[in-house]
Amino acid sequence: MPERIAFPAxxxxxxxxxxxxxxxxxxxxxxxxxxxxSDSIKHALGGSGSYAALAASFFADTRLAGIVGSDFxxxxxxxxxxxxxxxxxxxxVPAGETFFWRGKYHENYNSxxxxxxxxxxxxxxxxxxxxxxxxxPFILLANDEPRLQxxxxxxxxxxxxxxxxxxxxxxxxxxxxLLRVTARADLFVVNDSEAQQLTGxxxxxxxxxxxxxxxxxxxxxxxKGEHGALLFHPEGxxxxxxxxxxxxxxxxGAGDSFAGAFIGxxxxxxxxxxxxxxxxxxxxxxxxxxxxESFSCDRLESAGIAEIEKRADEIRDMTRxxx
Ligand code: AMP
Numbered sequence: 001m002p003e004r005i006a007f008p009a010x011x012x013x014x015x016x017x018x019x020x021x022x023x024x025x026x027x028x029x030x031x032x033x034x035x036x037x038s039d040s041i042k043h044a045l046g047g048s049g050s051y052a053a054l055a056a057s058f059f060a061d062t063r064l065a066g067i068v069g070s071d072f073x074x075x076x077x078x079x080x081x082x083x084x085x086x087x088x089x090x091x092x093v094p095a096g097e098t099f100f101w102r103g104k105y106h107e108n109y110n111s112x113x114x115x116x117x118x119x120x121x122x123x124x125x126x127x128x129x130x131x132x133x134x135x136x137p138f139i140l141l142a143n144d145e146p147r148l149q150x151x152x153x154x155x156x157x158x159x160x161x162x163x164x165x166x167x168x169x170x171x172x173x174x175x176x177x178l179l180r181v182t183a184r185a186d187l188f189v190v191n192d193s194e195a196q197q198l199t200g201x202x203x204x205x206x207x208x209x210x211x212x213x214x215x216x217x218x219x220x221x222x223x224k225g226e227h228g229a230l231l232f233h234p235e236g237x238x239x240x241x242x243x244x245x246x247x248x249x250x251x252x253g254a255g256d257s258f259a260g261a262f263i264g265x266x267x268x269x270x271x272x273x274x275x276x277x278x279x280x281x282x283x284x285x286x287x288x289x290x291x292x293e294s295f296s297c298d299r300l301e302s303a304g305i306a307e308i309e310k311r312a313d314e315i316r317d318m319t320r321x322x323x
Contacts, residue, residue: 005305005309007269021138022267023061023063024089024139024152025063025065025140026064026141027049027052027064027066028049028143030098031044031098032044032296033116034046035104045079045297047066047256048143051142051256051291052257052263053080054085054257055261055300056140056264058261058264058303058305058308059264064090065129067093067099067121069095072092079297079301088133091127096121098120098121099117100116101116134155137160139152139159139263140259140260142259143165143167146170147177149164153184161186163186163189164189167194168197182217185217185218188215189223190220191222192204192223195222199214205237209232212234219231221262221281225251227242238281240285243289243314248293250292252291252295252296253296253300255288257288258285261283262284265280286312
């Protein structure tokens with residue numbers, strides 16, 4: 001069993017001790033070609049589901065649902081399994097091609113262009129979830145076509161917490177379907193430009209509050225890259241800085257691993273209250289900071305729980321304000 005961060009009482013609910021809460025991640029599993037201002041990589045393991053599941057696996061039992069082609073390498077399955085991720089919900093399409101994405105970052109590493117997307121097997125219908133997975137309590141609908149995200153929701157029996165992530169493409173091309181998904185979300189996660197795109201508001205506080213009213217999600221989190229994140233919740237607003245990364249290599253997957261760690265912490269705590277969401281945001285920030293220090297999922301996989309705990313503590317120290 002790979003190492004995992006456990007939260008003792010009183011942080012975790014008594015029920016968490018039984019280890020019953022598991023995370024279901026649904027998302028893309030991809031091969032990425034990435035160009036940054038200083039480096040590049042080809043055919044690297046990526047996809048919203050891969051990053052998110054690896055991040056969640058540091059905290060909770062993790063199940064990954066998605067689809068790959070027969071070109072998906074055994075060694076990449078092994079990378080997921082090594083972190084204890086159950087891949088029984090990954091469909092393998094014979095003679096199909098795994099989703100492919102090619103992106104190029106601008107000089108500041110904050111924005112990027114998609115140069116090419118080959119849907120490959122992502123255009124195929126997916127098999128139903130393994131029956132036992134329909135009872136998963138903690139759900140992450142990682143960035144994917146909203147129609148597919150909705151199809152997962154439709155199979156769930158009694159979800160306790162649904163986290164929904166998305167991207168600019170779906171806000172542009174499938175907004176109505178996306179809003180059908182967010183209406184079922186306990187937390188909807190977007191980045192700053194997506195928040196502006198969705199609301200037409202440049203002020204992120206106004207945008208966050210508007211999304212809380214208009215998307216149907218019970219809470220909304222806006223990520224601001226190296227400037228941290230803002231959580232909008234019916235009980236109030238919570239702000240957290242980013243971890244001060246100096247060895248930025250490739251921002252790909254930061255958002256996905258943020259979301260994965262977030263849902264993983266909630267499952268580990270077996271709690272979904274505002275305080276639990278704040279703790280989840282802390283660990284999500286720490287885990288995302290690891291992802292961006294390497295290409296692909298490399299740093300995420302190699303990071304031990306001691307490094308995650310160290311970064312979480314550093315963020316705590318950075319933000320401690322005496323009264
Ligand atoms: P992030 O940097 O957190 O936005 O995640 C980047 C990952 O999203 C990459 O590994 C891509 O493979 C994946 N990705 C790119 N385009 C799409 C898309 N249209 N739908 C789902 N995932 C995508």
